[in-house]
Amino acid sequence: MSSSASKLREKRLSELNTGATPDGQIAHLETVAFGPSLSVERFRFGNGLELLFCEDHSAPVIAYHTWFRVGSRHEREGKTGLAHLFEHLMFNEVEGRKAGEFDRKLEEAGAESNASTWLDFTQYNVSIPKDQLPLVVQLESERMSRLVLRDPQVKSEKEVVANERRYRVDDDVEGAVSELLWATAFENHAYRWPTIGWMKDIEGFTTEDCLEFYRTYYAPNNAVLVIVGDVAEAALLKRLSAAYGALPASTLPIEDVRPEPPQTGERRVEVSKPTATEKLVVGYHSPAMGDFDHPALSLLAEVLFSGRASRLHQKLVRELELATEVRAFVGPFRDPGLFELFVSAREGTSAERLLEVIDAEFERVQSEPISAEEIARAAARLELGLLAGLETVDGKASTLGFYEIVLGRPGAAFERLDTTRRVTASDLIRVARRYLLPRYRSVILVRPDLSAEAGADDAEAAQ
Amino acid sequence: MSAAATVVRLEEAGGATVLLETSRALPLVSISVGLKTGSLIDPPGKEGTTRLLSRLMRRTAGGLEPQVIDTRIDSLGASLSADVVHSTMIFQATVISRSLNSFVDLLVDVLARPGLATAELERLQRETLAELKDSLDDDRSLARRFFRRRFFGSHPYGRSVSGTPKTVPEISSADVASVFQRSFVRDNLIFAFSGDLDAQRASHIARRISEALPSGAAPVDSTPEPVAVPGRRLVLVDKPERTQTQILIGCLGSHTRDEDHVALLVANTIFGGTFTARMTQEVRSKRGWSYGAYSNMPFDRRRQSFSMWTFPKAEDAGPCVKLELDMLSELRAKGVTKSELSWAKRYMVRSHCFAIDTAAKRVGLELDQALYDLPEDYYAHYLERVQAVTLERVNQAVQDRLSEENLLVTVVGTESVIGGAVREAVSDLASTEVVAFDSAD
Numbered sequence: 021m022s023s024s025a026s027k028l029r030e031k032r033l034s035e036l037n038t039g040a041t042p043d044g045q046i047a048h049l050e051t052v053a054f055g056p057s058l059s060v061e062r063f064r065f066g067n068g069l070e071l072l073f074c075e076d077h078s079a080p081v082i083a084y085h086t087w088f089r090v091g092s093r094h095e096r097e098g099k100t101g102l103a104h105l106f107e108h109l110m111f112n113e114v115e116g117r118k119a120g121e122f123d124r125k126l127e128e129a130g131a132e133s134n135a136s137t138w139l140d141f142t143q144y145n146v147s148i149p150k151d152q153l154p155l156v157v158q159l160e161s162e163r164m165s166r167l168v169l170r171d172p173q174v175k176s177e178k179e180v181v182a183n184e185r186r187y188r189v190d191d192d193v194e195g196a197v198s199e200l201l202w203a204t205a206f207e208n209h210a211y212r213w214p215t216i217g218w219m220k221d222i223e224g225f226t227t228e229d230c231l232e233f234y235r236t237y238y239a240p241n242n243a244v245l246v247i248v249g250d251v252a253e254a255a256l257l258k259r260l261s262a263a264y265g266a267l268p269a270s271t272l273p274i275e276d277v278r279p280e281p282p283q284t285g286e287r288r289v290e291v292s293k294p295t296a297t298e299k300l301v302v303g304y305h306s307p308a309m310g311d312f313d314h315p316a317l318s319l320l321a322e323v324l325f326s327g328r329a330s331r332l333h334q335k336l337v338r339e340l341e342l343a344t345e346v347r348a349f350v351g352p353f354r355d356p357g358l359f360e361l362f363v364s365a366r367e368g369t370s371a372e373r374l375l376e377v378i379d380a381e382f383e384r385v386q387s388e389p390i391s392a393e394e395i396a397r398a399a400a401r402l403e404l405g406l407l408a409g410l411e412t413v414d415g416k417a418s419t420l421g422f423y424e425i426v427l428g429r430p431g432a433a434f435e436r437l438d439t440t441r442r443v444t445a446s447d448l449i450r451v452a453r454r455y456l457l458p459r460y461r462s463v464i465l466v467r468p469d470l471s472a473e474a475g476a477d478d479a480e481a482a483q
Numbered sequence: 484m485s486a487a488a489t490v491v492r493l494e495e496a497g498g499a500t501v502l503l504e505t506s507r508a509l510p511l512v513s514i515s516v517g518l519k520t521g522s523l524i525d526p527p528g529k530e531g532t533t534r535l536l537s538r539l540m541r542r543t544a545g546g547l548e549p550q551v552i553d554t555r556i557d558s559l560g561a562s563l564s565a566d567v568v569h570s571t572m573i574f575q576a577t578v579i580s581r582s583l584n585s586f587v588d589l590l591v592d593v594l595a596r597p598g599l600a601t602a603e604l605e606r607l608q609r610e611t612l613a614e615l616k617d618s619l620d621d622d623r624s625l626a627r628r629f630f631r632r633r634f635f636g637s638h639p640y641g642r643s644v645s646g647t648p649k650t651v652p653e654i655s656s657a658d659v660a661s662v663f664q665r666s667f668v669r670d671n672l673i674f675a676f677s678g679d680l681d682a683q684r685a686s687h688i689a690r691r692i693s694e695a696l697p698s699g700a701a702p703v704d705s706t707p708e709p710v711a712v713p714g715r716r717l718v719l720v721d722k723p724e725r726t727q728t729q730i731l732i733g734c735l736g737s738h739t740r741d742e743d744h745v746a747l748l749v750a751n752t753i754f755g756g757t758f759t760a761r762m763t764q765e766v767r768s769k770r771g772w773s774y775g776a777y778s779n780m781p782f783d784r785r786r787q788s789f790s791m792w793t794f795p796k797a798e799d800a801g802p803c804v805k806l807e808l809d810m811l812s813e814l815r816a817k818g819v820t821k822s823e824l825s826w827a828k829r830y831m832v833r834s835h836c837f838a839i840d841t842a843a844k845r846v847g848l849e850l851d852q853a854l855y856d857l858p859e860d861y862y863a864h865y866l867e868r869v870q871a872v873t874l875e876r877v878n879q880a881v882q883d884r885l886s887e888e889n890l891l892v893t894v895v896g897t898e899s900v901i902g903g904a905v906r907e908a909v910s911d912l913a914s915t916e917v918v919a920f921d922s923a924d
Contacts, residue, residue, distance in 0.1 A: 057508075078508050079840040120768060124759045128826055130833020133758075149836045179771025186727040187774055187794055193620050294724050296616045296921070329553035337610070338549070344613040366613045393558070400560035404579055407511050408562075411841045470723055 032254050036261055043067035043240075044265020046257060052431045055410070060420060060430050061253065065261075067269045068241025072420050072430050073256065074248040076413055080150045082249030083417035086160055087143045087425050089244075090237040092215040093355070094275060101181070101217015102225065102233050104137040108177045109230060110144065111135075114159075115166040119173060122159055129155050132414075137215055140354045141425045147414045150250045154259065161263035164243065167234060174227045182223065185216050193295045194362065197464050200479040204287050205303045205358055205462040209280040218480045239270035246421040246430075248413045280305070280356065287462040292469035297344075299466035300371040302378070303358035304455055306350050309426050315439045316447040317455060318350045321359060322398035323390055323448070324381065329397065331381055332363075340377065342369045354426055359455060371465040385452045389445035399440050406433055489842070490849045493686050501689045502675040502849045503682055506842035510580045513843045515675040516594060516692065517854045518572040519701045520666045522644040529654045531611065531646015533666070536599075536659045537565035537572055538607055543600050545592030552589065561586050563593070567644055570704065570784050571854045572666070580679040587688050595695030599663065601656045611651050619921050622895045623794070625720055626729035629918065630893040633718050634733060634788055638709045668699030675850040677842035708785050711735050711889040714913025718891065719905065721898035722920035728800040728896035732807055733790030734886040736780045739857050743880035745868040747789075750881050751780045752827045753819045754810075755791060762791065765810060772799045772806075784856055789885055797896055801904025804892060808909065812887055818878030831869045895920065 029048060037045045045066040052060045054074060063071040095102050113119040126133050129152040135144045148156050189195040199214045206212030216222075245264075247256065283305055293299075307313045324331050325348035328338075336343040345364045351357025363374045409415045423432040493501040525532040541563060542549040556563055560579035565572060574594065578586040618624055628643070635641030643650070672693065676685040711734065737747045748756075755762035755778025766776035773793040781787045791811070795803040819827075839845045848862050894905050898917055906915060 078506075079836070081836055081840050120759060120764070124826075127757050127759050127830050127834075130830060130836065132834065132837055147837060149833050152833070176768065176771040180767055180774055183727065183772070183794070183796055184774040186796055190726045191622060294722070296619050297613075327553065327557050329550065329557045334550060338606075341606075341609060344610065344617050364617055367616060397554065397558045400579070401557050404511075404560045404562060404577065407509050407579065408577055410509060411511075411843065413840070 029253070032257070036257060040261060040265055041066070043268065044261055046261055052429070053434070054416075054420065054431045055434050058416070062430070063257070065240060065264060067264070067267055068239075069264055069267070070244040071260065072244060072246045072424060073253060074416060074420065075251070075253060076248050076416065077250045079413065080250050081147060081413055082150050082153055082247065082251055083145065083147050083413040084153075084156050084160065085143055085145045085246040085417045085421050086164070087141055087244045087246060087421045088237060089140075089242050089425060090142055091138050091140045092213065092217075093139050093210040094237065095210065095213070095217075096276075098221060099225070099229060100213040100221045101215070102221075102229060103142055104216050105177060105181050105222065105225060106230060106233055107135045107137045107142050107144075108181060109169060109173065110163055110167065112173045112177070113168040113170065114162045115168055117162070122163065125155060125159065131156065139211055139215060139357075143421060145414060145417065153251055153256070157259050157263045161267065164238060164240065164264070165267045167238070169227055169230050169234065171227050174225065174230055178222055178225055181216070182219065185219060185222065189214070189216065190219075193293045193299065193466065196293065196479070197291070197299060197301045197466055198360070198362075200289065200291065201301050201303045201360065201462055201464050202358065203479040204289055204464065205283070205305065206280055208278045209355065210278065211280075211353070211355065211357060214479070220480070236270065236273060239272070240264060240267045241269040242272055244421065244424055246417045246424070248417040248420070277355070283460050283462075286458045288465070289463070290465045290467065292467045294470050295466065295468050297367050297468055298365040298369065298371040298374075300363040300365065300374045301361070301464040301466070302375070302461055303360045304457070304461045306357055306359040306455055308354060308356050309352045310354070311356075313451050313454065314350065315436055316443045317359060317451045319395065319398050319402070319440055319443050320385065320448050320451055321348045321350050322401060323394050324348065324385070325361060326398070327401060332378060335381060336363065336374065336377055342366055342374060342377065352422075352426060375463065379458075382452065382456045386449065386456065390448050392445070395443060395445065395448070399443075402440055403437055406437055490846050491682065493682055493689070499669060499689055499693045500673045500853060501685060502673070502846050502853075503685045504677045504842040504846050505681055506678050510679050512578050512580050512583050512676070512678040512680050513846075514576045514578070514590065514688070515847070515850055516574045517673045517675065517850050518666055518671050519570075519673070519704070519854055520671060521567055521569050521571045522642065523569050523639050523704070523706055524662060524665060524702060525642065526658055526661075528650060529646075529658055530643045530650040532654050532658050532662050533572060534567040534645055535604065535607055535611065535651070535654055536662050536666075537567050537574070539599055539604055539659060540593050540597040540663070541565065542603055542607070543598035544589060545596050546598040547592070549603065555589055556586075559586050563590070569640055569642075569644060570706075573850075573854075583680065583684075587691065591691055591695055594667065594692050597663070599656065599659055604654075604656055604659060608651050608654065611646065612648060615645065615648055615651070622722065622725070622727075622729045625722070625920055626731050626893055626895045629718055629720050629895070630731040630733065630790065630891065633716065633893065633916075634712075634891045635709055636712060639706050640709060640783070640785070640787075665702055667696055668701070669693050669696050670699060671701035672696070673850060673853050675846045677846040704784055706785050709735065711886060712891075713889055715888065715909055715911055716891050717906065717909050717912055717915045718893045719898050719902055719915070719917045720893065720895040720920050721917055722895055723897055725797060725895070725897045725900075727794055727796050728894050728901055730793045730795070730800065730804060730807070731790050731893045732804070732811075732890060733788045734890040735884070736787050736789030737782065737884060738786040739782050739855070739861065741884075743876060743883065745865075746872045746876040746880040747884055748780060749824065749827050749831065749869065749872050750814070750819060750877050751778055751789065752831060753823045754778050754814055757830065761810060761814075762793075762807075765806060766793055766795075766803065770806075772796075772803050782855065782857075797900045800894060800896055800901040801908045804894070804905055805908035808887070811885065815881055815885060815887060818881060819874070821874055824872070824874050824877060828869055828872065832866050835866060
């Protein structure tokens with residue numbers, strides 16, 4: 021930004037802040053590059069609310085995301101799933117607006133809205149035609165501080181979430197087994213329970229639980245607004261200042277983080293599920309996303325499992341015809357997670373046989389350098405994935421918000437791409453030897469069983 | 484802004500239709516090559532042929548080995564997939580613009596010079612059979628599959644696009660080659676480009692592909708209009724150990740050339756087309772029965788179905804089916820209200836910006852219009868037609884098009900748990916069929 025533009029911003033902020041309460045004062049903190057052609061402005065309100073703004077006039081629309089730094093990691097035993105239930109409740113009643121009005125008004129404005137909860141965050145996203153910005157600012161600022169929680173809504177929403185759980189976990193082989201994997205691999209850290217929560221916890225939530233959660237975590241100093249789209253900065257700041265400036269900060273609790281002790285031996289669980297063929301699910305403890313090794317391990321996962329040209333697709337699906345599908349990913353989390361892999365066997369193939377082939381390939385990458393061509397190919401896939409995710413304003417806002425919450429650097433997607441391009445064969449051998457060891461893994465072997473007794477709620481029962 | 488306003492039609496590329504919107508926002512190029520034929524041209528008893536062909540083309544381009552092709556696509560920072568449905572087939576590619584020339588060389592080989600090697604076809608058939616087995620794990624796709632087959636019955640829209648365990652092994656190299664020869668002729672292709680390329684480059688690519696193919700007209704789509712099967716029918720897809728059910732209830736829906744087509748789209752929006760529509764309100768918000776509750780009205784070249792989708796827990800399946808049928812009945816009896824209509828029109832007009840907020844989406848709509856023989860001004864005047872819909876028109880369209888008498892209820896669940904309640908929920912049942920989820924159907 022030129023110095024004259026910078027001065028103009030300072031002048032505008034000064035005018036905006038004149039007469040504003042301390043909570044409503046806005047400061048510009050930095051300009052962050054976001055790829056080769058875009059940049060992001062970071063602002064902070066006096067009440068702690070952060071704003072990331074990327075002006076983008078490619079279409080007459082705006083993405084308006086609100087990211088809260090609260091996810092399932094902030095829950096405790098017996099109250100798992102509360103962050104996710106709360107995400108549902110945020111679409112209910114607000115002071116002065118009856119239940120359902122929030123969504124109805126947004127849809128009438130032509131908006132697309134949704135939300136998601138994961139281990140480290142809860143995020144709410146609205147995409148709107150640009151002339152509907154005032155409405156979304158009003159609605160989003162209202163529900164950050166004036167949500168109404170009553171028994172009937174909590175009861176009804178618990179039932180909806182229980183049904184979501186049945187859909188995504190209880191009646192879904194992959195969902196159920198992934199849940200079991202995390203519950204097996206983690207003994208201490210809050211990552212061991214599923215974001216959607218155990219069914220008994222979902223059924224047990226009270227309205228008071230929800231109120232306490234709201235008062236604790238839903239405050240401007242625990243939130244980041246990410247706004248991308250066709251709006252001028254000055255007009256946006258003026259509107260946000262009026263809407264959010266009066267919201268009080270809260271005292272956020274110190275997180276009761278319980279680091280996971282190192283795993284010292286393989287854990288293996290065998291389950292029966294109503295599925296036609298065997299499945300193999302394995303989780304190796306992996307580094308946090310901010311760790312130096314994370315990009316290299318992610319690239320290794322790409323070389324081994326992603327796309328039809330990947331080593332294990334070629335080996336398991338094509339050459340040996342033992343599997344229909346292979347995939348893996350390295351958890352992108354604030355704390356260490358899992359290098360999680362999933363393989364679906366063909367009829368007549370055992371999960372153990374799949375593991376043998378994978379073990380052999382892992383031994384190979386621990387001893388033989390991966391070629392420069394394979395590394396470049398994997399990096400090109402990651403580059404394509406990043407660029408393709410940035411076509412819409414919503415895609416840009418999602419990328420910015422995710423990297424801000426997990427790494428504290430909104431433009432880190434492109435930093436990671438640069439880092440990935442610098443990964444060497446030595447880096448890949450190092451991470452393969454450091455992380456892909458049997459003693460660090462949990463293995464779930466899924467046997468097909470179409471009888472009515474086949475194990476439901478394995479992970480929950482194990483708790 | 485409409486898609487038609489920004490998408491350019493290039494005429495000079497050997498007579499083929501070429502759609503283009505240049506956008507320099509990202510260093511990416513998107514290429515879609517659409518064909519006006521899809522799985523409906525599969526030989527009888529050999530359903531799945533066109534889909535197998537599309538996958539085989541990608542694996543045998545220019546007579547290369549599949550590993551070589553996959554490696555090259557990944558190395559270029561590209562993706563290439565084929566989507567086959569009943570009436571169309573689209574090869575969709577995205578490539579980082581620095582690799583465009585090299586990628587186009589490969590794409591020409593995929594589309595015009597596939598080896599179609601028999602050994603690779605046989606490998607693909609084994610892979611497809613294993614995937615069909617895997618798909619039995621997905622209850623939602625089971626519901627969709629049984630609904631479609633029973634709803635359209637012997638009509639071509641009831642045929643499987645992917646093929647079945649019975650038909651896939653029957654497909655020979657000659658079948659695949661025959662479908663290739665019929666489908667890949669110049670006049671059957673429509674090109675759609677968007678992103679980081681100009682008109683000259685787009686024309687050149689389209690010409691290279693066209694010129695590598697034989698001239699010839701697109702096969703005529705002689706699919707008849709589907710006819711409603713009389714009566715209320717119930718299909719229970721029995722699967723053990725289900726805590727939940729997947730329910731699809733439907734009747735015949737709309738045709739894009741119906742005079743009341745847009746009016747029926749408006750009715751669908753009000754009834755189950757959004758998160759605050761009647762279905763979500765009644766099923767999810769008031770009762771908490773299902774995480775999702777929506778209605779759907781897709782289009783094709785012939786009339787498609789109108790369907791309602793919910794997935795309540797097993798105990799709620801019966802009441803949920805009854806509620807949905809009652810809601811359909813009420814919609815027909817009382818229609819929609821004036822305020823619902825005003826709301827829906829505002830929603831449809833304002834939200835349309837998200838159907839056209841990228842160059843790729845705008846080009847995609849124009850491609851659909853050409854592939855599905857939609858009325859020429861379908862998207863150009865879509866918003867005006869929505870605005871012009873009246874209350875009388877919506878309610879008449881509901882009366883004329885949606886049927887309570889001739890409909891199909893498909894439920895995937897554990898029959899011994901839900902069967903009684905679901906049967907009870909559907910009054911005047913003309914037929915009930917219980918079918919195992921893994922039947923070779």
